Amino acid sequence: MRGNGDEHDDGGKPVEDGEAEGDLFPAERASAMRMIEALLFASRDLLGPDEIAARLPGKIDIPGVVEDLRRVYSTRGVNLVEISGKWGFRTAEDLSYLLSREQVEERRLSRAALETLAIIAYHQPVTRAEIEEIRGVSTSRGTVDVLLETEWIRMRGRRRTPGRPVTYGTTDAFLEHFMLASVSDLPGLDELKGTGLLDSAVPAGFSVPVPNDSSELREEEDPIDETELFDLMVEGDETTNDRDS
Template sequence: MSNRFSEVRQRQLRILEALLFASSEPLSLAQIAPYLSVGADLPALLEELRRHYSLRGVNLVRRGDRWAFRTAEDLEFLLRREEEETRPLSRAALETLAIIAYHQPSTRAEIEEVRGVATGKGTLDLLMEAGWVRMRGRRRTPGRPVTYGTTDAFLDHFGLEGLGDLPGLEELKGAGLLSSRLPSTLQIPLPFSGELREDEDPLAPGDAGEAADELDRD
């Protein structure tokens, strides 16, 4: 019986390994589960695979509630190649991204209140096109403004398991990445599930287009 159990577990680990290697994007438990036998202890399998790869050239990492293989951090410099030059984020985009990350879910008005200046349509468009910010829902307040939050792609790009791994704001300001005018009331968030809060409603069909139209009119 123990040999049979071992064989089944090894097959599950191999399937899990193959799925993660083949995927170009991090996978959630819900995406992986259909490929494994009923009753498979997926969290335990992932942890076992993570330990197995912990000292190898690629590591199994968690990004929010998703998992992926990524180059080991100490070897990333070996794989850098000449890349197409991309326009760096503006100060406005960096500050907007930071406010959303640390204060999400945030409305555009809340972002502007923290920054003390208006947020242009192009800034939010740029962050959404990069896949780092998404429209989450609508706040249950007059006007029902759209709320914004970060994505798993944001975590993956910046090498974070969860929002609790974000650096302190003082570190970002000291590195010159954020303006010193941003208030100290911004706090490092607890790991964020992405679920809607009690003061939010889900986006209805067509809401995303309406929200984009609202930005266009500003």
């Protein structure tokens, strides 16, 4: 093992910093260490004594040689570790922060989620029942949950109708993501036709509502306090067994 000047090799000679580890062991031992080191370095999986022995010539004290290797690598950037009787190289625990990387996971929204988001953006404040009426199919809680997780929509309040359903609206994060100064910058009927997102032959009387994301509650909305909002985020505003189609 590489020393600090106080250690000695087998012949009693002081070991100087920078001296090759192979010089500290007899030739056969050093050769066995190199072979085992190569096997462990190249293997994606941990290797046990039988797997190592199957590739080495002659009979070698594998546990002893591995222990020598473990000491050699004990202060390196990678350490030789034993897990369930097998060995492998792993990054030194105190250096793991160097290899960590935060990465944003991109997830493609489903068609149901996109449709739901568009309805909320244009028709806010809107309840889930109203979303289902516009889409023509039931909207699962999972679809709304995904949009809440992206923080593109929020629970605004409760509609003053039987059952007091939750109303939804968009957020500043929605505007930022879609690079909109305000929700009123969403395309109108003529723009949607021009981009091909709407058939030019739309039904007579068809219109696109002018979106309004004002944080002010409407006359038909009651506020949601923080405790109730937390319960809604955990349990959902409604229970349904239906799935989006």
